[in-house]
Every structure is written in structure tokens, then in C-alpha cells.
Amino acid sequence: MRARLFPILSIILAVLALPVRAQDAISFDTNARAAWVYDVATGTVLMEKNADEPLPPASMSKLMTLNMLFEALHDGRVTMDTAFPVSVKAWKMGGSKMFVEPADRPTVEELIHGIIINSGNDACVVVAEGLAGTEEAFARQMNERATQLGLTNSHFVNASGWPAPGHEMSVHDLGMLATHMIEDFPELYENFALTEYNYKNRVPSNANNRNPLLGLGNGEWTADGLKTGHTEEAGYGLVGSAVQGDRRIVFVLAGLPSDSARAQEAEQIANWAFRQFTMKTLVPKGETVAQAPVWLGTSGRVALTTREGVRVLIPAGQQESVTAEAVYRSPLPAPIAAGDHLGDLVVTIPGAGEAKTPLIAASDVPEAGFLGRMKGAAMRLGQRAMDAAGS
Structure with a gap:
């Protein structure tokens, strides 16, 4: 178990969903012997059967x-x-x-x-x-x-x-x-x-x-x-792909009994994938997710963001039940370099598990000079004393 040097700070954000394995969130009962449905942009497996x-x-x-x-x-x-x-x-x-x-x-x-x-x-x-x-x-x-x-x-x-x-x-x-x-x-x-x-x-x-x-x-x-x-042994199968706006799904069906069953199943899966899931941008590239306190740095806080932003896939009816946390150690010790991995954005969808996206420093925070470190240490000791008195 990793030792935690600083208290964990968790900020609950009123957000939606990150890429997860979504099969348990909204099921689709396929007649195919084997099937796999994948949302390309978010890397989400929407459904799998004997995959x-x-x-x-x-x-x-x-x-x-x-x-x-x-x-x-x-x-x-x-x-x-x-x-x-x-x-x-x-x-x-x-x-x-x-x-x-x-x-x-x-x-x-x-x-x-x-x-x-x-x-x-x-x-x-x-x-x-x-x-x-x-x-x-x-x-x-x-x-x-x-x-x-x-x-x-x-x-x-x-x-x-x-x-x-x-x-x-x-x-x-x-x-x-x-x-x-x-x-x-x-x-x-x-x-x-x-x-x-x-x-x-x-x-x-x-x-x-x-x-x-x-x-x-x-x-x-x-x-x-x-x-x-199609062969007699394999049955009827299809590797398909379809696009809707900036979304693309890839899906594979195998072992269907006829070409008409293949056509019907393929259309139903495409309709299901696009109608039961909606993609949104949760965090645009460069946008700040949280401001984290910094210990003994030239700045008292550092902005946390993601490398490429976060595109989210929202299962139908799940908007109100999804939670997200920006999880990082607080305060973060200086020095900090832009791009350092300092925490994670953790999103949970009921029935579909959780997913993590790294949170990185948006800028450098050098270590404070001697006087700055002394001032910071004094403030830290004072805060601890107040906390002890309050307890």
C-alpha cells in the first residue's frame, strides 16, 4: 500500500461520464453468436458477447x-x-x-x-x-x-x-x-x-x-x-462501421442464421449505439479542472488540467447519477513542472464502473526561496496547532 504523505483532497464535480465499459449500463440482447461494439473516439466497449x-x-x-x-x-x-x-x-x-x-x-x-x-x-x-x-x-x-x-x-x-x-x-x-x-x-x-x-x-x-x-x-x-x-460453418457475419457527427462506432457480428438476420441485427446495433449513448466534451483541452494548493512554492496554487481534454460518453438516463472527483494530494510539494502527473479525474457511472484520466500541472511552480520556505513552514505549523486545539 502506497504511503500518503499529504491528506487526500477530493472535489465533487457536477459532471457526466468518462470512457468506461458501458455494457452493464445499458444492455443490448443480440442474436449473434458473438458480437463486439466499440465507440472509437472515447475508446469505450459498448457491448461484447463471446468477444x-x-x-x-x-x-x-x-x-x-x-x-x-x-x-x-x-x-x-x-x-x-x-x-x-x-x-x-x-x-x-x-x-x-x-x-x-x-x-x-x-x-x-x-x-x-x-x-x-x-x-x-x-x-x-x-x-x-x-x-x-x-x-x-x-x-x-x-x-x-x-x-x-x-x-x-x-x-x-x-x-x-x-x-x-x-x-x-x-x-x-x-x-x-x-x-x-x-x-x-x-x-x-x-x-x-x-x-x-x-x-x-x-x-x-x-x-x-x-x-x-x-x-x-x-x-x-x-x-x-x-x-x-458467410460460410456454412461460420454463419453470416459483418464487420461494420458507422458515423454520426464526430462519433464513430465499429461493430462485429458473427454466427447469424441468414443475410436478412445480419442486416436487421446490424441496423439495430447501430441505432442502439447512437441513440443510447451521447458524446459530450467534459473538459476542453487546456481548461482548468481544479486549483490545487502548493506547499513551499513560489505560488500557493497550481492549476490542474488534462493533456488532451476529456470527451465523454453519456448513457441514456444516467446524467443525474454520474459523479466525478478530482483526486490529488494536498498540498502538493514544490517544485512542480508543467505536465507533471499530480492526480486523477475519477468518474463513476452506476453499473458501469469507474474510469480515470490523469490530471497534470498546467504551469511550473518553482520551490520558494529560503524566506518563502520559512514563512510557509511557520504557516503550516500554525495551522497544525490550530487543528490540534480544535480537536
């Missing part, structure tokens, strides 16, 4: 193939105009296809469209062989990169999500990967909102993006990605 269970991801694992390709673009190993050869293996792939042929030389841009919109298994093999030589080597690279990204419940056997023993991802990992791609590749992420692509007019039936939320346009929020998936 860390490794499951067959079907075509949703194509996100990892796309991530590897996006990284190659950012590294300069390829450009959007780089052309890849088409092997017989890629040409013969079954299931959803972009319909490339051995004589073709599709560009990276065309392959991105073919994977996102047509869910092309053939396009995934082309990318894997183009970047790593063989699909097997590419799968090993996918696994290495997944470990680096912190995807702890994922293992890849191929580039397309074609059913294979050991090819698994958790919905949590899929959501983390989607969030990474949204934040790290914003200019490439725009491709996920495209609704139609037909490579050389060869696509007979799946030229449209299968994401059921794209173009829904209900006036409250807009969906702009990411990827559907």
Missing part, C-alpha cells in the same frame, strides 16, 4: 489481407498502379470472385475493389502471391503481423477466409483490426464505402457490395464499411 472466442471468420478475415496490402502501399513497396500476375491457383478459386484470368494483370487498385466489393477469393490469392510469392508464405506473414498488432485470438491459414482447419479470428480481434485500418489508412479506407465494381464486365451476380448498411441513409447515421462474411 474473445476464436471462430471461423469467413470473408471477414479478408480485412487482414487488405491490411497487408495497405501497409505495402504505405511502405512504398507497391503503388496503386502496380500490376500483379494471376496464377492458375488464383483463377481456379471458388466462391465469391472478381473473375480474373491468367492473362490478366490487375492493378493494386483493381484488386482492392475486387476484394472489398466482390469479396473476391481469387483477388486475395493474387495479392498474397504478389506480395509474398506464395499464399502459404503470405499466411505466415499475416500471423506475424497479427501478433504485432495485438490480435491474440487470430490465426490465418489462407488469404481469403476459405474454410480451413485453424483459420480463426475473434470478433474482438476483427474489431481491433478494423479500427486500426480506419485510423491508420484514412485515404484507403474510403474504398470500403464503394457500392459496385465489375472487373472487365465479367462479374455476373455479385458486382454490388454486400454490406447491408451501405446507402441505408436513415438520416441519423451513415455506414461506410467494412466487410461481410
